[in-house]
Amino acid sequence: MTKSNLEIKQALYKQCEVSVSNRFDTIQKHIAQIQESLTSETKSTAGDKHETGRAMLQLEREKAGQQLAEINKTKEVLSKVDVKTTSKKVRLGTVVFTSQVNYFIAVSLGELKVDDVVFFAISPGTPIGKLLLGKEIGDDVYFRGQAFRILNII
DSSP: OOOOHHHHHHHHHHHHHHHHHHHHHHHHHHHHHHHHHHHHOOOOSOHHHHHHHHHHHHHHHHHHHHHHHHHHHHHHHHHTOOSSOOOSBOOTTOEEEESSOEEEESSOOEEEEETTEEEEEEOTTSHHHHHHTTOBTTOEEEETTEEEEEEEEO
């Protein structure tokens, strides 16, 4: 059984939502582990070694904080995606079928599948995303030396 256009968009959106949520949870757990390590580490007689360990944990916490900020931005963009509307032009939230590859214009998450059909979830800010924005069915797009045609937009 093949899915309707709306079901395809909803399935892609749900996959993005789950992936972003999982990444968010993973980063949150990592930050909690770092925090626990920082608070449970006791001062040892080897003072320099202790301070080096704490500094490394602080750096790791900072890096995880940056990842958390990035995933929060991704969640914000994803929340703006409206899967119930359609458009004649490529924009945030559209699914683009081309002669080469199918795209879901939302957030950059890579390959997704719906009914064994492969789609690539991409951000409108990616190079290919920028090229696709505003295009219509029948338009040709040239990217990295390859030409492809937009066959359908949902």
